[in-house]
Amino acid sequence: MKHLPAHFVGEPLRKFFVPRSVIKTSREEITDLRLIVRKYVKNSNGDWELIAQDANKPLEQTISLAGETPTPQEFMERSNKPLEQTISLAGETPTPQEFMERSNELPAALQGYIFTVGALFQAQDRPQEDGTQLYTGDGMIYRLGFEQGQAILKTRIAKTPCYYADLATAGDSNRSVWQPQTEFAKRHRIFSYFAAFRNGGPSRFSMLLGGRNQLNTAFLKLGDRLIVTIDAGRPYEIDPNSLELLAPIGKASCWLGIFPIVSRLVAQLTGSYPFDVYINAAHPVADTKKANNIYGSTINGFLSTNYSTGYNGLYRKPVNWFFEKINHIFKGEAAAKEQFGRFTDLIYYTFDRATESQEPELKRWRLVLANGLHKGKPVIVEQSLHQLAITEDFIILADIAFKMEFSQIFSPFLFGFLKLKLFQKFWALGAWIYANFLRAMPPLPNGIIYIVKRSDLEKYPACTADTEPTTLPALQVILPHEISHFAADYNNPDGKITLHVGHINGWDVTEWITRYDLSVPSKPCLRCDLEGMQVGTTDLGGLAKYEIDGNTGKIEKIQTIRDPEFTWSPSIYTHSELSRDDANNQEAQIKNIYWLCWGFSWELIPQRIYDAYKSRESRTIPIEDLPSNDRPLTLVRLDTETMTVADSFQFPLGYFVSSPQFVPSSDPLPEAAEPSTHGYIVCVVLADNLDNEEQSCDEFWVFHADDFHNKPIYRLLAPSDREPLNLALTLHTTWMRESGNYNQTKRYDDEGIRQQIRKESVSLDYKSRLKRANSVVHELFDDIVYGYFTQQLSEQAAMKRLHESDYKIRCDCGINRESTPGK
Numbered sequence: 001m002k003h004l005p006a007h008f009v010g011e012p013l014r015k016f017f018v019p020r021s022v023i024k025t026s027r028e029e030i031t032d033l034r035l036i037v038r039k040y041v042k043n044s045n046g047d048w049e050l051i052a053q054d055a056n057k058p059l060e061q062t063i064s065l066a067g068e069t070p071t072p073q074e075f076m077e078r079s080n081k082p083l084e085q086t087i088s089l090a091g092e093t094p095t096p097q098e099f100m101e102r103s104n105e106l107p108a109a110l111q112g113y114i115f116t117v118g119a120l121f122q123a124q125d126r127p128q129e130d131g132t133q134l135y136t137g138d139g140m141i142y143r144l145g146f147e148q149g150q151a152i153l154k155t156r157i158a159k160t161p162c163y164y165a166d167l168a169t170a171g172d173s174n175r176s177v178w179q180p181q182t183e184f185a186k187r188h189r190i191f192s193y194f195a196a197f198r199n200g201g202p203s204r205f206s207m208l209l210g211g212r213n214q215l216n217t218a219f220l221k222l223g224d225r226l227i228v229t230i231d232a233g234r235p236y237e238i239d240p241n242s243l244e245l246l247a248p249i250g251k252a253s254c255w256l257g258i259f260p261i262v263s264r265l266v267a268q269l270t271g272s273y274p275f276d277v278y279i280n281a282a283h284p285v286a287d288t289k290k291a292n293n294i295y296g297s298t299i300n301g302f303l304s305t306n307y308s309t310g311y312n313g314l315y316r317k318p319v320n321w322f323f324e325k326i327n328h329i330f331k332g333e334a335a336a337k338e339q340f341g342r343f344t345d346l347i348y349y350t351f352d353r354a355t356e357s358q359e360p361e362l363k364r365w366r367l368v369l370a371n372g373l374h375k376g377k378p379v380i381v382e383q384s385l386h387q388l389a390i391t392e393d394f395i396i397l398a399d400i401a402f403k404m405e406f407s408q409i410f411s412p413f414l415f416g417f418l419k420l421k422l423f424q425k426f427w428a429l430g431a432w433i434y435a436n437f438l439r440a441m442p443p444l445p446n447g448i449i450y451i452v453k454r455s456d457l458e459k460y461p462a463c464t465a466d467t468e469p470t471t472l473p474a475l476q477v478i479l480p481h482e483i484s485h486f487a488a489d490y491n492n493p494d495g496k497i498t499l500h501v502g503h504i505n506g507w508d509v510t511e512w513i514t515r516y517d518l519s520v521p522s523k524p525c526l527r528c529d530l531e532g533m534q535v536g537t538t539d540l541g542g543l544a545k546y547e548i549d550g551n552t553g554k555i556e557k558i559q560t561i562r563d564p565e566f567t568w569s570p571s572i573y574t575h576s577e578l579s580r581d582d583a584n585n586q587e588a589q590i591k592n593i594y595w596l597c598w599g600f601s602w603e604l605i606p607q608r609i610y611d612a613y614k615s616r617e618s619r620t621i622p623i624e625d626l627p628s629n630d631r632p633l634t635l636v637r638l639d640t641e642t643m644t645v646a647d648s649f650q651f652p653l654g655y656f657v658s659s660p661q662f663v664p665s666s667d668p669l670p671e672a673a674e675p676s677t678h679g680y681i682v683c684v685v686l687a688d689n690l691d692n693e694e695q696s697c698d699e700f701w702v703f704h705a706d707d708f709h710n711k712p713i714y715r716l717l718a719p720s721d722r723e724p725l726n727l728a729l730t731l732h733t734t735w736m737r738e739s740g741n742y743n744q745t746k747r748y749d750d751e752g753i754r755q756q757i758r759k760e761s762v763s764l765d766y767k768s769r770l771k772r773a774n775s776v777v778h779e780l781f782d783d784i785v786y787g788y789f790t791q792q793l794s795e796q797a798a799m800k801r802l803h804e805s806d807y808k809i810r811c812d813c814g815i816n817r818e819s820t821p822g823k
Contacts, residue, residue, distance in 0.1 A: 003565055003648065003650055004650065005632045005650045005651060005652045005653060006048055006649065006650060006651060006652055007046075007047045007048065007652060008040065008047070008048045008049075008050075008652065009043070009047050009048065009049045009050065010050070011652070011690065012690065013652075013653065013654075014652070014653055014654025014655075014687075014688070014690075015654070015693070016527070016603065016653075016654060017599075017601040017603050017604075017630045017653050017654065018527075018530060018533065018601065018603055018604065018654075018656055019654055019655065019656055019686055019687050019688040019696075020529050020530075020688050020693060020694070020696070021656070021686040021687055021688050021696035021697070021698055021726070021727075022134070022530070022533055022656050022686055022729050023121075023134065023529070023530060023531070023532050023533055024696050024726055025118070025119075025120045025121055025137070025140070025726060025727070025728040025729075026696075026723075026725075026726035026727075027120055027138075027140070027157065027795060028155070028726075029155050029156050029157060029794055029795065029796075030153055030154060030155040031154055032152050032153075032154055033152065033153045033154070033718070033719075033722075034150055034151070034152055034153075034719070035150075035151040035152070035153055035700070035716040035717060035718065035719070036716065036717050036718070036719055036720070037105060037106055037150070037151065037714055037715075037716055038050055038714070038715045038716075038717070039051055039712050039713075039714055040712060040713045040714075040715065041712050041713075042709060042710070048713060051712075105149030105150065106146060106149050106150065106151060106702065106714055107149075107665075107680070107714075108149055108666075109665040109666045109667040110146045110663060110665070110666075110680050110702065111146055111663065111664075111665075111666045111737065112145075112146060112663060112735055112736055112737045112738070113143055113144065113145045113146070113240070113735065113736050113737075113738075113739045114143070114144045114145075114661050114663065114682055114733055114734075114735050115141065115142070115143050115219055115226065115240070115733060115734050115735070115736070116141075116142050116144075116659040116661070116684060116730040116731075116732070116733040117139050117140065117141050117142065117158070117215070117216055117217065117218070117219065117228060117730060117731070117732070118139070118140055118142075118216060118658075118659075118684075118727065118728025118729055118730035118731060119134065119135045119136060119137035119138070119139060119140075119214065119216040119728055119729070120137040120138045120139070120140050120157070120216075120728055121136075121137050121532075132199040132532050133199070133201055133202055133510075133512045133532060133534070134512060134532050134533055134534055134729060135202055135216065135217075135534070135729075135731075136199050136201070136202055136203065136204060136214070137204075137214060137216060137728075138157050138158065138159075138163060138214050138215075138216065139157070139158035139214050139215040139216030139217070139228065139230070140155055140156075140157055140158075140216075140728050141155065141156050141157075141158055141228065141238070141243050142154075142155050142684075142727065142730065143155070143240070143243060143739070144682070144700060144716075145739065146663075151700070151716045153725075154243060155243075156242075156243035156244065157795055158214070158215035158216070158228060158236070158238075158245060159245060159789065159792055159793075159795075160212075160213045160214075160215065160233075160236065160245060160248075160789070161274075161275075161762055161765075161766075161785050161786075161789045162197075162209070162210070162211075162212050162213055162274075162275045163212070163214075163789075164784055164785050164788040164789055164793075164798065165195075165197075165206075165209060165274075165275070165780060165781075165784070165785050166197045166204070166206075166212060167182065167795075167798055167799065167802060168182055168184045168185065168192075168780060168784045168785075168802060169182075169184070169185055169191075169192040169195045169196045169197070169206075169209075169780070170182060170185065170196060170197075171185055171192060171193065171196050178193055178196075180192055180193075181803075182799075182802040182803060182807070183802060183803060183804065183805060183807050184779075184780065184783075184784065184802065184807060188776050188779075191208075191776045194207055194208050195207070195208040195209050195780075197209070197212055201510070202231075202232070202510060203232055203277070205277075206275070208266075208270055208777075209273075209274055209275050209777075210263075210266075210273055210274060210275030210276050210277060211232065211233070211275055211276070211277035212233075212275070213230065213232070213233030213234060213236075213275070214230055214232075214233065215228050215229065215230050215233060215235075215236060215245075216230055216728075216731075217229055217230045217231060217282040217731055217732060218230075218282045218283055218731065218732035218734075219732065219733070219734040220235070220283075220284050220285075220286065220302060220734070221581070221734045221735075221736060222286050222288075222299055222300075222302055222351075223288060223299035223743075224240075224736075224738070224741055224743045224744050225237060225299070225351070226238050226239075226240045226734070226736065227249065227284070227302070228245075229280075229281075229282045229283070229284065230282060231279060231280065231281070231282045231384060231386060231402070232277055232278075232279055233277070233278060233280075234248040234249055234250065234252075234255060234278050234280070235248070235249040235280070235284065235304070236248050236249065237249065239744070239748040239754060240736060240739040240740070240744060241739050241740040241744060241745075241748065241749070242748070242754070244754055244792045245758070245792065246748065246754060246757050246758065246761075247757050247758065247760070247761035248761060248765070249304075249349050249362075250349055250361055250362040251361075251362075251764045251765060252276065252764075252765045252766075252769065253465065253466070253768070254360070254361065254362040254464065254465050255276070255278040255306055255362075255465060256278070256306055256308070256343065256345070256465050257276035257277055257278060257308075258277045258278070258279055258308040259308065263276045267769075267772075270773075270774070271772040271773045271774050271777070272769060272770050272772060272773035272774075272777050273769070274766060274769050274770060274773075274777070274781070278306060279305075279306070279307055279308055279309075280304050280305050280306050280307070280347075281304045281305045281385050281386060281387060281388050281397070282386050282387070282732070283386065283387040283388055283732070284302050284303060284304035284388060285302060285303050285304075285388045285389060285390040285395070286299065286301065286302035286303065286390070286580075287390050287580045288580060288581065288582060288583045289490070289579045289580050289583055290392075300350060300351045301348060301349060301350040301351060302348070302349060303346065303347070303348050303388060303390065303395060304346075304347050304349070304388065305344065305345060305346055305347060305385045305388065305397065306345045306347050306364065307343060307344040307345060307381050307385055308342060308343055308381075309342065309380070309381045309382065309383070309384075310342035310380075342378070342380055343366065343378065343469075344366070344367045344378065344379040344380065344381055344385070345364040345365060345366055345367065345469070346364065346365045346367055346395070346397075346452060346457075346472060347362055347363065347364045347365075348362070348363045348364075348457070348462070349361060349362050350362075360462075360464050362464070362465075363462035363463070363464065364462060364463055364464065364465065364469075365457070365460060365462055365463070365470060365471065365472035366378065366463070366469035366470060366471050366472065367379035367450065367452070367471070367472055367473075367474045368471045368472070368473060368474065369473075369474065369476055370473035370474055370475050370476075371475050371476060371553055372476055379450060379474055379476075381399055382399055382444055382448065383399050383400060383401060383402060383403045383443060383444060384399065384400055384401075384402040384403060385397050385398065385399055385400075386398065386400045386402045386485075387400060387485060387486065389486065389487065389488035389499075390454075390488070390490075390580060391488055391489065391490055391491070391492045391497055391550075391580075392454075392490060392491055392492050393453065393454055393455070393492055393495065393550065394451055394452065394453060394454060394492060394497055394550045395451070395452040395453075395454060396449055396450070396451055396452075396486075396488055396497065396499070397449065397450040397452070397474070398447065398448070398449045398450075398483055398486055399444075399447070399448040399449070399450070400447065400482070400483040400484065400485070401443035401444070401447075401482040401483060401484065401504060401507070401508065401509070402443075402509060402510060403441065403443060403508075403510050431516040442508060442612050442613065442616070443482055443508050444482065445481075445482065445616065445617070445618040446478055446479055446480055446481060446482065446618075447478070447479035447480075447481060447482055447483035447501070447503070448476065448477070448478060448479070449476075449477045449479065449483075449486075449499075450474040450475065450476055450477075451474065451475040451477060451497070451548070451550055451553060452472060452473075452474050452475075453550070453551075456472060456473065457472070460472050460473075475550075475552070475553035476553065477548060477553045477555065479501065479503075479546070479555075480558075481503040481504075481505055481542065481544075481618070482503060482504050482505060482507075483501055483502070483503065483504075484502040484503070484504045484509075484541075484570055484571055484572075485501075485502050485571070485572055485573060486499050486500060486501040486502065487499070487500045487573060487575060487590055487593060488500070488590075489578075489588065489589045489590055490578045490579055490580045490588040490589070491588040491589060492550055495549060495550045495551045496547055496548070496549060496550070496556070497546075497547070497548045497549075497550045498545065498546070498547055498548075498589070498590075499545070499546040499548065500543075500544075500545055500573075500590055500593050500638075500640060501543070501544045501545075501546060502541065502542075502543060502570035502571065502573065502595060503541055503542040503543070503544055503560070503570065504537065504541045504569065504570065505537070505539040505540065505541055505542075505618065505619065505620050506537055506538035506539030506613040506616060506619060506620075507535075507536070507537035507538065507539070507541075507569060508535065508609070509534050510534075511534065511535045511609060512532055512533060512534050512535060513526060513530050513531055513532065513533050513534075513535060513604070513606060514531065514606075515528070515531055517606035517607065517608065518606060518607040518608075519602075519606065519607065520602065520605060520606075520607050520610045521607075523602040523605070524602050524603055526603070526606060527603060530603070530604070533604065534604070535604050535605060535606060535609045536569065536598075536600060536601055536602075536603070536604030536605050537568060537569045537598075537600060538605060538609060538610060538613040538614070538623065538626065539613065539616075539619050539620050539621060539626075540562055540564060540567060540568060540620045540621050541562070541567045541568060541569055541570045541597070541620075542560050542561060542562040542567050542570070542620070543560070543561050543562075543567055543570055543595060543636070543638055543643075544558060544559065544560040544561075545557075545558070545559045545560075545640055545643055546558055559643045560643075561638070561643055561644070561645070562620060563645065564627070564631070565634075565648075566597055566634050566636050566645055566648055567597055567636075568597055568598070568599050568600040568631045568634075569597055569598035569599060569600065570595050570596075570597045570598075571595075571596055571597065571598050571658075572595075572596050572658070572659070572660065572731065572732065573593055573594060573595045573596065573660070574593075574594050574660045574661050574662045574681065574733070575590050575592065575593045575594060575662055575676065576592070576662050576664060576675060576676045576677075576678075576679065577662075577664070577735075578590070587675055587676065589640075590640055590676070591639070591640055591641060591674065591676040592637055592638065592639060592640065592646065592674070592676040592677055592705075593637075593638050593640055594635065594636065594637050594638075594660055594662065594681055594705070595635075595636045595638060596633070596634075596635055596636075596657060596658070596660050596683070597633065597634045597635075597636060598633055598656075598657075599630065599631045599632050599633045599634065600626070600627055600630065600631040601630045601631070602630075603630075610623070630653060632650040632651055632652070632653060633650070633651045633655065633656065633657050634648055634649065634650045634651070635648065635649045635651070635657070635660065635681065635683065635703070635708065636648045637677070637705075637708070647707065647708050647709075648708065649703065649708040649709070651685070654687060654688070655685050655686065655687050656685075656686040656687075656729070657683050657684065657685050657686070657701075658683070658684045658686070658729055658730050658731060659683060659684040659730040659731060659732065659733045660681055660682070660683050660733070661681070661682050661683075661733040661734070661735055662679055662680070662681060662705060662735070663679050663680045663681075663682055663735055664678065664679040665678050665679045665680065673706075674706070677705045677706035678705070678706065679705045680702055680703060680704060680705055681702070681703040681704075681705050682700060682701070682702050682703075683700070683701050683703075684698070684700060684727055684730050685698065685699045685700065685701050685715075686698050686727060686729065687699070689724060695724065696724060696725070696726040696727075697717070697724040697725070698717075698724065698725040698726060698727040699715050699716055699717045699725065700715075700716040700717075701713060701714070701715050701716070702714040702715075702716070754792075755790050755791065758789055758790045758792070759786075759790050759811065762785070762786055762789060762790070766781065782810065782811075783807070783808040783809070783810065784802070784807065784808070784809070786809075786810075786811040787808070787809030787810055787811035788809055790811050791809065793809075
């Protein structure tokens with residue numbers, strides 16, 4: 001049976017597959033905004049129809065039956081509930097207005113708080129910033145709380161110390177010459193010009209200060225703690241209630257940068273390098289179930305990675321070989337790979353260590369191959385260790401199709417002149433530079449995972465960043481296709497690991513549409529308003545289940561589903577929590593997993609991407625057999641026991657959907673019901689305003705997890721008396737039952753305590769790193785970074801103050817200077 005995209009009564013078909021809203025974001029920080037709830041049910045024609053309108057609007061504006069205001073009975077019939085099950089007031093049938101006010105609520109069983117995060121562009125009035133990649137920008141944290149049938153939204157920008165340094169040194173480069181924007185930048189024009197941060201690929205970088213830690217990717221829930229993460233920066237703990245950052249995970253001295261020798265060199269030349277770039281997994285792991293001392297099995301600690309791929313641009317092999325030989329002369333063979341990147345460490349971080357403990361807060365092991373032709377050699381990441389998973393006995397690390405290319409990172413310093421108005425008329429020059437120096441590097445045609453035994457973390461001694469590396473064996477397993485994301489069952493009977501994998505093919509999510517791209521001949525023209533949007537897939541994806549022997553690395557069973565109706569661009573997933581996620585849960589297997597597949601559209605395929613993949617040997621379908629029409633975004637429920645699509649919902653064209661999150665129902669589990677579908681799925685849905693396509697009109701949608709079609713859909717949007725929501729294209733999510741419980745309140749409720757935590761963290765990070773810094777760097781940190789970060793000044797307040805002559809906020813963080821020449 002052919003499925004069709006959902007249709008909502010009263011909404012016309014939209015013009016484009018991808019809404020403009022994906023590249024528009026609001027930097028407004030919202031405090032406790034009550035969202036409007038609109039409830040839809042399917043009518044006899046199979047269309048979704050509104051049955052409960054905004055209770056704040058007059059009765060005559062609600063949708064009626066046969067052109068008339070519905071009676072209470074008609075309202076109740078359309079709510080899919082028998083009359084005796086409807087809510088009554090004082091034992092009486094409610095009036096239409098009373099019914100609407102009561103029905104304008106979410107299910108009472110929808111509980112807790114959803115957290116999601118997405119990247120913001122650097123300027124609200126210039127959101128595309130000359131083709132900056134969509135995922136480059138400050139992290140905006142969104143908390144959607146469900147309280148007494150209402151949805152309450154709160155948002156905060158993740159404001160790290162480098163965030164305030166970025167604001168202070170900002171300049172406008174969209175003119176013929178660079179112009180300082182703040183009082184500090186005006187006083188120190190030359191310093192700020194070279195110290196200003198600039199976007200390059202998936203990062204934002206400063207030649208003098210280092211890289212931005214933008215915290216815009218994912219979360220780890222650790223009991224009642226909440227960690228926010230990014231691939232290219234240290235994770236931070238945040239307060240789930242205020243959404244303020246608290247402290248980074250581990251001191252800077254506990255981490256290794258992407259190029260340790262480069263960091264040291266810059267520090268030697270300039271006196272300081274405060275914001276080194278640390279690569280780690282955006283999805284660290286913990287196990288809350290086990291109560292023994294095996295690493296990763298306590299709510300006071302978690303596992304992640306700290307690694308570097310080394311140089312991975314054009315001619316990577318000869319370049320890395322050259323650097324290693326040079327470094328071998330000065331440092332010796334053992335340190336050659338490490339000094340220029342190319343190291344892979346598994347790390348374990350511990351919270352709440354006793355003050356008298358001599359144990360380091362961050363332990364590490366250098367991974368080496370335990371099998372294959374290169375057994376005993378260091379594990380070298382080819383793309384990105386974006387994600388980890390943990391089972392009863394194993395840790396799984398996935399090298400997935402998400403590259404950080406250093407040619408992209410440094411491109412604004414080499415080719416930033418192309419953004420100046422003088423050069424924007426020379427389109428051919430820019431196209432030639434992009435084609436020759438920034439051309440696409442397709443991801444590997446297969447997936448690579450590494451398996452580490454949890455017991456080996458006790459067997460092999462750990463090290464720290466400043467001691468000689470100690471090794472830990474890891475089995476390498478090659479999967480036949482590229483990986484987008486994956487999940488693992490918790491139990492592993494007889495050492496058998498079960499993985500649930502989203503396979504992509506012919507798709508590089510780190511490539512984006514640029515102003516120099518051309519459309520594929522005879523296909524729709526590329527839209528200039530999508531400059532910066534990630535490119536689309538050029539092949540059909542799939543959903544797979546693997547059974548792997550964790551002791552040998554042998555793949556014993558593969559089950560894959562590829563369906564042209566559903567599995568285009570499988571991206572992100574959600575599922576009900578297992579026992580490792582919450583000790584109160586009993587489930588150890590993922591029986592149902594919800595995948596969001598992002599569809600297919602020629603709107604997102606430039607000529608250069610088409611050419612890069614058209615002849616690839618690993619293609620699933622020939623390039624000439626690609627659909628001529630768009631394939632919609634689809635929410636898929638995959639039954640992992642039968643490996644069949646148990647349910648699906650195809651979104652209307654013109655909506656872009658992200659960040660699915662399973663929320664368990666607070667209602668008791670009915671007899672014979674399946675726990676893995678007993679709840680709700682909440683998604684972020686981006687769309688354009690039907691009355692004004694230049695304006696975003698974003699929403700949150702709520703589905704019943706056990707039935708996408710025969711139960712209501714709830715759409716949550718901004719009240720009519722304010723601007724519509726303008727959300728970032730968010731990615732990953734987590735869910736917490738409570739925000740502000742006893743332990744959280746004890747740790748974070750007092751603002752003074754939160755400020756003291758931040759004050760101590762910057763003291764630990766920069767006390768030694770800035771000893772030899774010049775006077776301007778000290779002024780930047782002493783007058784702006786320390787005080788602004790400690791107070792977590794809002795962006796609006798910070799920018800207002802930075803434009804004033806008296807912009808200083810002094811904060812004594814106990815950081816001493818070292819007298820050096822030239823200061």
